Amino acid sequence: xxxxxxxxHIRFLLDGALxxxxxxxxxxxxxxxxxxxxxMGRIAPSRIIRIVVTGYxxxxxxxxxxVIMFVTYFGLPTLGFSISPxxxxxxxxxIYVSAYLGEIWRGAIESVPRAQWEAAECLAMSRAQxxxxxxxxxxxxxxxxxTVGFSVQIIKNTSLASVVGFVELTRAGQLVNNSIFxxxxxxxxxxxxxxxxxFPVSLLSRRLERTGSARARNLxxxxx
Amino acid sequence: MIxxxxxxxxxxxxLMDGAWLTIQLAVATTLTGFLLGTLCAVARRSQFRLAAAxxxxxxxxxxxxxxxxxxxLVYFGLSxxxxxxxxxxxxxxALTINVGAYTAEIMxxxxDSIHKGQWEAAETLGLSKVQQYxxxxxxxxxxxxxxxxxxxxxxxxxxxxxxxxxxxxxxTAAANFIQSATYRPFETYLVIALIxxxxxxxxxxxxxxxxxxxxxRRRRLGTNL
Numbered sequence: 412x413x414x415x416x417x418x419x420h421i422r423f424l425l426d427g428a429l430x431x432x433x434x435x436x437x438x439x440x441x442x443x444x445x446x447x448x449x450x451m452g453r454i455a456p457s458r459i460i461r462i463v464v465t466g467y468x469x470x471x472x473x474x475x476x477x478v479i480m481f482v483t484y485f486g487l488p489t490l491g492f493s494i495s496p497x498x499x500x501x502x503x504x505x506i507y508v509s510a511y512l513g514e515i516w517r518g519a520i521e522s523v524p525r526a527q528w529e530a531a532e533c534l535a536m537s538r539a540q541x542x543x544x545x546x547x548x549x550x551x552x553x554x555x556x557x558t559v560g561f562s563v564q565i566i567k568n569t570s571l572a573s574v575v576g577f578v579e580l581t582r583a584g585q586l587v588n589n590s591i592f593x594x595x596x597x598x599x600x601x602x603x604x605x606x607x608x609x610f611p612v613s614l615l616s617r618r619l620e621r622t623g624s625a626r627a628r629n630l631x632x633x634x635x
Numbered sequence: 636m637i638x639x640x641x642x643x644x645x646x647x648x649x650l651m652d653g654a655w656l657t658i659q660l661a662v663a664t665t666l667t668g669f670l671l672g673t674l675c676a677v678a679r680r681s682q683f684r685l686a687a688a689x690x691x692x693x694x695x696x697x698x699x700x701x702x703x704x705x706x707x708l709v710y711f712g713l714s715x716x717x718x719x720x721x722x723x724x725x726x727x728x729a730l731t732i733n734v735g736a737y738t739a740e741i742m743x744x745x746x747d748s749i750h751k752g753q754w755e756a757a758e759t760l761g762l763s764k765v766q767q768y769x770x771x772x773x774x775x776x777x778x779x780x781x782x783x784x785x786x787x788x789x790x791x792x793x794x795x796x797x798x799x800x801x802x803x804x805x806x807t808a809a810a811n812f813i814q815s816a817t818y819r820p821f822e823t824y825l826v827i828a829l830i831x832x833x834x835x836x837x838x839x840x841x842x843x844x845x846x847x848x849x850x851x852r853r854r855r856l857g858t859n860l
Contacts, residue, residue, distance in 0.1 A: 473832035475796035477807060478824055485814065486821030563699065570701035574800065581703055594711035602700045602708060609699035 416596060420587045424597075427583025428604050434569045434579055437501045439562060442508025449513025450520060456538075464513075471510035476571050479503045484575035500572035500579075508565055515561060519554035520546060556623050559616035563609045570605070580604055642817040643826050653809030654830055656723070660805060661792035661838070664730040668791065669784075671731055672738025677768060679743055690739065697736035702797055705729055710801045726798035726805075734791045741783045745776030778850045785842035789835045796831070806830060 452464030471479070483506075484499035494502075523546050531541040573582035584601040588594050643650075678690035697705065706729040713720055713728075720728075749772045757767040777784065799808035806827055814823040 469836075470828075470832055473793075473835040474828040475793040475807070475831060477796045477799070478810070478828050478831060481807075481810070481814075482821065482824040482828065486824055489819070489821050567699075567701040570703045571797070573703065581701065584704070584707075594707065595715050598704055598708045598711065602696075602704045605700045605704060606696065610695065613695075613699055 416587075416591060416593060420591070420597075421600070423587060424580065424583050424600060424604060427578060427580040428608065430577070430583075431566065431569050431579040431605075431608065434497075434500055434504065434572055434577070435562070435566045438504030438508050438565050438569065441501060441505030442512055442565070445505055445509025446512030446516055449509055450516035453513065453517045454520060468510045468514060471506060472514075476503065476507045476568055477574065479507055480571055480575050496572070496575045496577040499575050500569070500577040503575075504565070504569065504572070507568070508561075511561060511564075512558065515557045516550070516554050519550040519557075522553055523549045552623070556616055556619040559612060559619055563612050563616070566609050566612065567605065638822055639819065640822050640826065642819060643813055643823050646813050646816075649809050649813060650806070650827065650830065653804065653806035653827075654834065656803070656805040657792065657795055657834065660723075660726060660730065660795045660798065660803075661788070661834075663727055664734060664791060664795070665788045667727070667731040668734035668738055668788075671735030673742050673773075675735060675739035676742035676746060679739065680746055681764075694736045694739050697733055698740070702729070702733050702794055703800065705733055706797060706801055722798070722801050722803040725801060726795070726803045730791060730795060730798070733794065734787065737787050738784065741780045741787060742776065744783075745780040746772055748779050749776055774850070778846075781842075781846055781850075785839070785846075788842070789838050792834060792838060793831060 449464055449468060452460050453468070455461055455464070480499065480503045483503045484494070484496065487494055487499070527545055527549065528541060531545040536544065569579055570581040572579055573585060576582070578586070580601055584597050588597045591597075675690040675694060678686040679694070681687055706726070709729040709732065710725050713725065746768075753771055753775075754767060757771040762770065795805060796807040799805060799811060802808065810823050810827040814820040817823065
């Protein structure tokens, strides 16, 4: 038996990295949709909706993602739902990401100046029109840098899907380690691969933040 | 399927022990992480190129890799060096290294926000670099980034759940044990989720209380800087 690290192991890890990306994408899309609902719910006119959504956010933000994974993967089957590791991981990530992205986006929406709402109302726009035609286009610009920054968290947090047996990068590392037992080398490679996935996104978010704040300064200068 | 919480609540002693270790981990690593992070922030801002580069590399490496992989690296790395440490010690080391990087970025932003005139004034008074940071910059910098700092340390408490993966017997590990003994995973994890929520709310209150003690300006004026 060949017990040294060989190209097949590396290929297996790269496959894992691909699944990490797939899961991150699922989390981003699912969490993005959920997060939009959360952001809308947090600023809804109805008090009950606001309270319920705030409770959801507090609950999710106060619970470790690991525990959310355990609840969905081990908990739901005992309630009679049968789910695959991939579904459990995707669902947990969606729940988790929706709470955080929702709060980021609510902040962005609320930082659009009040006068914009009032002006839109004076033009006799409906609430939906005000939101989609006036507020959101401006809020998206404010929200982009922190959203990209949070994507790094998403990629990193998919590593926790390994505990429910979803074979992404970390789990692939564990599997390779089980066969050749060189943990330090393998986890260094795994960490390096994660770095390659995350660092470009980090750089992008930093650049967006810089241009974003430059634009905010310009706006301030213009309005002064 | 009927939810039944009695077998879980019957093992409350175990949950309390786990929660207590989680609290201890959180408190210990908040202190060590803050210390490490602040030192790294100072190093990143120093004119010594090497110190700045080392601190910068550390911060980027940690912030762009998952904590789960970091804890495995520390766990297996230390044991391959021949050091056999307890799981709790490894957990504390890994959590400190992890949160130190995030704290470094936050504190750097805090120090950067101190007005240039303050630094110049301090220098004119003949204060050394250490004195400038300690007497002039540290407290107002902390005050400005305090909300981010406290959120980061609450995230740290939540991240300590990951240390269950190297068999630290904190709250999540206790839950893993209880669910395998009771076959009631849904109820078990629901209960500890609520305990985590309670812990994070408690931490919020504690951080607020601390801010009232250490930031006299906020106490007097009821407002931030």
